[in-house]
Amino acid sequence: MSVTAFAPETEARFALARQVADAVLFEGYVLYPYRASSAKNRLRWQFGVLVPPAWGAECEEHDFQHTECLMEPRADATLAVELRFLRARRRTVQRACADGDFETVGELRLGDRVLVPWDEGTEERVEAVVTVDELVDGDGVTIAFGRPAGEESEPVLDKSGRTVGRVIRRYEEISGALRLSARELDGPYRVLRLTAVVENTSTWTPADGQAGDRDAALPRSLVASHLLMGLSAGSFLSMTDTPEWAKGLIASCRNLHTWPVLAGETGRADVMLSSPIILEDHPALAPESPGALYDATEIDEILALRTAALTDEEKREARGTDERAAAVIDLADSMPPEVLERLHGAVRGLREVTGSASAEGFPDEYGIPRPDTPWWDPASESGYDPAHDRVVVDGRPVGAGTRVRLDPGLRHTDAQDLFLRGRTATVEAVLHDVDGAVHLAVTVEDDPGADLRREQGRFLYFQPDEVTPLEDDA
Known part of the structure; x- marks a missing residue:
């Protein structure tokens, strides 16, 4: 050594x-x-x-x-x-x-x-x-x-x-x-x-009077x-x-x-x-950080x-x-x-959004082609019901009320996920975003603030491949 x-x-x-x-x-x-x-x-x-x-x-x-x-x-x-x-x-x-x-x-x-x-x-x-x-x-x-x-x-x-x-x-x-x-x-x-x-x-060793100091x-x-x-x-x-x-x-x-x-x-x-x-x-560290x-x-x-x-x-x-x-x-x-202006925000990556503009569309003031049809149609939401929709996970339908085991971290997007791995939760809603992806809104069991979160609509969100339905759930 x-x-x-x-x-x-x-x-x-x-x-x-x-x-x-x-x-x-x-x-x-x-x-x-x-x-x-x-x-x-x-x-x-x-x-x-x-x-x-x-x-x-x-x-x-x-x-x-x-x-x-x-x-x-x-x-x-x-x-x-x-x-x-x-x-x-x-x-x-x-x-x-x-x-x-x-x-x-x-x-x-x-x-x-x-x-x-x-x-x-x-x-x-x-x-x-x-x-x-x-x-x-x-x-x-x-x-x-x-x-x-x-x-x-x-x-x-x-x-x-x-x-x-x-x-x-x-x-x-x-x-x-x-x-x-x-x-x-x-x-x-x-x-x-x-x-x-x-x-x-x-x-x-703490002296007298220093035990809690x-x-x-x-x-x-x-x-x-x-x-x-x-x-x-x-x-x-x-x-x-x-x-x-x-x-x-x-x-x-x-x-x-x-x-x-x-x-x-x-x-x-x-x-x-x-x-x-x-x-x-x-x-x-963010390259924009001034110090x-x-x-x-x-x-x-x-x-x-x-x-x-x-x-x-x-x-x-x-x-x-x-x-x-x-x-x-x-x-x-x-x-x-x-330097201060650089702190206002930075784009780290871009991805294509479903239904993005086509080349035939008329360009806007920035030269970006406008889509022939809107990339999101509000009327299309009428076919979704978060409280009753179901999604199949491991061959079983999962929806509001289903108990699941959380297995986050597959995408490594949140370091805090390790605290939730293996915990059980209840699905509150099945949500669909504008790109067609499905998200499960859940509350963690044994969370003392679960009722408050439920009332305020503040949930944790996971994709279907990050949960496992529990066998004892009806």
């Missing part, structure tokens, strides 16, 4: 995957309106937080992540692993006193910003390269790591260069372990199940932790687009508090990203416009909150119109 810098070819493959991994690392780091005083920014970091074991046992947060996936390594292959996480750095603000001493304050107002106490996140990495043979032999490989406690002081100067205060940044000691192992499985081809476990091994645990936690794994020769198997022969093996993989997907260049399968956020294979906004629950266009519309005082506080928050403010203020 070696804990060393990656080879150039490995670094190049990981560089592309890190574009998405960075978004995972800083997901929700600071939310609009990017001020520390905002209620949204007082409860920090919700994804991939591995807390000290003594604290997590009482507060139901996790102290480990467990990843399992399948790989087909070639002879003499090596596995490069990069553990990435944020380390919380607690910042306090002090004002300079007349006697040369400093006093801790709630804010320090400067001309261009307002400095306030805040937990900054610094990126940490643990890198290792191991041979696949090492992972198969014995108990695998364990890589222990740690970072010592520390304190940094930075003077705060005004425009004239006079010291008006200082910022104190304190680190708490953290420790952890990365455990890697592999096991060869029975099957028609040589395939190994790779297991990667990340643990917070801190021995810190999350702020006390965060500086000793591994925040937004995730893994990049790359094979020098060979490939990983997709967890969702799995070949038929490997589906049973994939089903035996156990993933806790994390989810592995293929990453990096599309069409390749030699890099895996294990993320605390559910992603699809080969996730990518990191850290608030991934918002639409970039709306977020940029709202950020640019903040008052000068709000922008001063945001700039003093964090360097990353300041960068968002500067980005919104300097974004040229052509």
Whole structure:
């Protein structure tokens, strides 16, 4: 085993995957309106937080992540692993006193910003390269790591260069372990199940009064932790687009508090990203994105416009909150119109619509031929009745009231489908779209909000090949 810098070819493959991994690392780091005083920014970091074991046992947060996936390594292959996480750095603000001493304050107002106490996140990495043979032999490989406690002081100067205060940044000691192992499985081809476990091994114990204090645990936690794994020769198997022969093996993989997907260049399968956020294979950032906004629950266009519309005082506080928050403010203020226009929308693909315009039609103002007949005739809907229509699935008629088992994911259109796979549901309606496709509107059984969804007409939708009628349904 070696804990060393990656080879150039490995670094190049990981560089592309890190574009998405960075978004995972800083997901929700600071939310609009990017001020520390905002209620949204007082409860920090919700994804991939591995807390000290003594604290997590009482507060139901996790102290480990467990990843399992399948790989087909070639002879003499090596596995490069990069553990990435944020380390919380607690910042306090002090004002300079007349006697040369400093006093801790709630804010320090400067001309261009307002400095306030805040937990900054610094990126940490643990890198290792191991041979696949090492992972198969014995108990695998364990890589222990740690970072010592520390304190940094930075003077705060005004425009004239006079010291008006200082910022104190304190680190708490953290420790952890990365455990890697592999096991060869029975099957028609040589395939190994790779297991990667990340643990917070801190021995810190909450003091009296800190049992429920999350702020006390965060500086000793591994925040937004995730893994990049790359094979020098060979490939990983997709967890969702799995070949038929490997589906049973994939089903035996156990993933806790994390989810592995293929990453990096599309069409390749030699890099895996294990993320605390559910992603699809080969996730990518939109090319129109102007930069990191850290608030991934918002639409970039709306977020940029709202950020640019903040008052000068709000922008001063945001700039003093964090360097990353300041960068968002500067980005919104300097974004040229052509960049903002690209955020308004993009066409990723086109498909032909049934009954589209014929060449004989008279062209419209855009030069597109008009159809001789309308592509959709409202009168044609009279022959459909969602409440009584039936569709044949596996030789059985399915309609409103039929109980079915959900088997989504055939088209891999929604990462959230994995939560519904195998659940039972009741069909509420059979719907036909203008292209002639059939959709089943369903409510999931045991959903406490099913009656409310039914009253409001808010259903989940699946195509017939994504459900199986239940045998016990009359």
